[in-house]
Amino acid sequence: MRFFSKFFITFIAVLLLPILMVSAQNPPVNPGENLVTEGIPQIPASLAESVNRYTQFRAASLASWHPQRREMLISTRFADVPQIHLVKFPLGSRKQLTFFPERVGGGSFQPTEGNYFIFSKDTSGNEFNQNYRYDLATGEITLLTDGKSKNSRGVWSNKGDRTIYTSTRRTGKDNDFYIINPQNPQSDRLLTQVEGGGWGGIDWSPSDRQFLAQEYISANESYLWLIDTQSGEKKLITPKGGKEKVAYYGGVFSKDGKGLYVISDRDFEFSRLAYIDLATIQHTYLTSHIPWNVEDFDLSDDGKHIAFVTNEDGASVLHLLDTATGKEKPLPKLPVGNIYGVSWHRNNQDLGFTLVSSRTPADVYSLNIVTNKIERWTESETGGLNTENFPEAQLIRWQSFDNRTISGFLYRPPAKFTGKRPVIINIHGGPEAQSRPSFLGQSNYYLNELGVAILYPNVRGSSGYGKTFLQLDNGYKREDSVKDIGALLDWIATQPDLDKDRILVTGGSYGGYMSLAVATKYSDRIRASIDIVGISNFVTFLEKTEGYRRDLRRVEYGDERDPKMREFLLKISPVNNASRIQKPLFVIHGQNDPRVPLNEAEQIVATVKKNQVPVWYLMAKDEGHGFSKKKNIDFQFYATVMFIKEFL
Incomplete structure (x- = not known):
């Protein structure tokens, strides 16, 4: 009997040896010392291997x-x-x-x-x-800076001997202006004091005697100032107190120093490129014929050309304007996508920019305006995947509760997936941001390998559709944007290829709030939700967000110090309605987030756990407002894939 027992144990051990060896060779994915997880099952190495190519973009x-x-x-x-x-x-x-x-x-x-x-x-x-x-x-x-405060990188003088930058070092919340010769760090000095965290530097005058600065109040309100670069004296050049709030974005001095080129929505629904005469403050509008926002521009070093970008229903269009004639010059056609950071070389011929599309990640290009030749400077890797087969965005529209038309972009999975497809609704942050056709990166895995459709809505309050639309979610109208998602759920139910019974909602920052709000209002119509660095309680958020941005956020969300507004904000906050969240929830946050403090994640996790529904939690000790380190991004992706597979 003893012999039989020894024989049997040896026999079983031999049978299990290959399994044990495989298990030892392929241990579960370790989240790493800086990641804290709760409720997340062990992630098998096989999953990490299967999604690996989608992590290499x-x-x-x-x-x-x-x-x-x-x-x-x-x-x-x-x-x-x-x-x-x-x-x-x-x-x-x-x-x-x-x-x-x-x-x-x-x-x-x-x-x-x-x-x-x-x-x-x-x-x-x-x-x-x-x-x-x-x-x-x-x-x-x-x-070059004090090592402690929040600093902007600064703007170079034309002579190249100084920069002016903003810093919160004096009070921790006011963006004062400092001036420094970068070759002599001891030359650093305070140029002028300001109040508020919305101040930023823009451009130096041709003589380097004046500096253009912006005072940002909200997405609908900002002002331009001139600062004397010797004395620090400030002069307001765009008046305050008018009937209508006006926004100014960017600015460049004309080469004779007599005027400014700016972007503004003054007297218009969209943001136009304009010239401001500094002697009269008269505005001359250069793009009134374009019913879309101008969102970026740059003036060539010789002052002869302005390159500018318009946002036309989410797609970027590059333009070239002759400053002498005010007429546009024809340009070669670029791929449909988004263009960022237009920048002239000092040779006045090469225009550099970054371009991203549904099938190409962000890469750097240049356009020679003499030859109209486009050159690609970088070709970023795509994990060896053929991105030419990746689905492209489809513009969709639906009617909301008040008959207002809302739009978004839908990515449908490849035709190999048949039947009604599950849907991920991914809501942007901001709240004034805008979802636009772009390269989806890791999210292409959900489309191409899982057959999940992805929908990016632009609810009311999104930019890109005029300043009236931008203000439709302010203050007491906050939940109207949540109702836009309710109307989207109705639209999904009408689509023959989309499954209204398998919907997951997600978003980051303000989109995280939106995902939580949808989970409280429409819990019976979704399968699960993912909240990434989102707001769960507007009052605690406003009280604890960093001081330099607190007043800026109060303009958008409402002032929690006002009793009536405080009552409203508490009423609509997801943490106070968390008992209605009856579907699985995944919460992701960075410990060092200065915008949406970690407490916003901790309190929603603790509250929803009481509902006896699955709650997954992932926190990174070495991250802030979203993950930036690849190892953390990868683990977040692995866990999200598991969450989607299990609950969607």
Whole structure:
């Protein structure tokens, strides 16, 4: 009997050996020391392997042209986070220059010689950016700011000997202006004090005696000021107190210094390119014939051409304007997508920009306006996948509760998936942002491998559709945007290829609030929800968001110090309606989030757990308002795939 027992145990061990070896070789995915998880099952290595190619997408964006050579700085990621790279010619090698464990937020060459550049970075997503000088000859890096406050990267003088930047160092909440010679950090000094966290620098006058600054109040209200670069004296150039609130975006001095080119929605439903005469403050509008927002522009170094971008139903259109004649010049056709960061080289011929489309990740291009030749400077990797077969966005429209037309973009899965398809509704943040046709990155996995349709709505309050639409969710109208999603659920039910009984709602930041709000109002009509860095209680959010942005958010959401508004905000906050969330919830947040504090995630998780429904929680100790480190992004993706497979 003893012999039989030994024989049997040995026999079983031999049978199990291959299984044990495979198990040892393929342990579950370790979330890592900086990730805290609750309720998330172990993620098998096989899942990580099956989705691996969808985690290998890269992207690149233009940071700065070299002033003397046809070279550029770009931002892209080779390892864990984006860093600054140098590219010396189109499709040339990307030479990495910065090597930090934290992402580096762009860089700008010294504008006359280009022998150094300035870059900024924060710590673990806290957004308290510090500025640094990088000397190209030595690779030496020098800290230029105080190491503690929140700083903007700054704007170069035309002479290239100074920058003006904003910093919260005086009060922790006011964006004062400072001036510095980056080659002499000791020259740093306060230029002028301001009140509020919405101030930013824009441009220096041709003589370097004046500086253009913006005072941002809200998406519908901002003002332009001139600051004397010697004395710091401020002069308001766009008057306050009119019947209608006006927004100004960006600004560039004309080459004679007598005027400004700006973007403004003054006296118009959309934002137009305009010229402001500084002597009379008279506005001359240059794009009134275009019934869409102008969202970006740049003036060539010789002042002869303005490149500008319009947002036409979510797609970017590039334009070239002759400043002498006011007429547009024809340009070659670009792929349908989004164009960002238009920037002239000082040769006045090359226009650089970043372009992203449904089938190509963000990459850097240039257009020579003399030859009309387009050159691609970067070709970001796509994990070896053929993106030409990726689904493209379809513009859809539906009628909301008040008969207002709302629109969005629908990505349908490939034809190989038959029958009614489950749907992910992904709601943008902002709340003034806009979902636009773009490269979906990892989300392509849901389309191509799981057969899930993805719908990106632009509910009321989204930008891109005029300033009236932009204000339709302000203050006491907050929940009208949630009702737009209710109407979208009705629309989905009318589509023969979409499954109204398998819907998941998700979103980040304000979109996180929207996903929670939908989960409270329409819990019986969805399968699950995912809240990423979202607001769960408007009052605690407004009380605890960083001081430099608190008043800016009160303009949008309402002032919680007013008793009537406080009562309303508490009434609509998802955490106070959490008993209605009866479907699985996944909450994702960064510990160092300065915008939506971690408490917003903790309180909704604790409350919804009482409902006896599955609650998954993922928190990163080394992240802020969204994940930026690849290892954290990957784990979030693995867990999200599991969540979708299990509940959708």
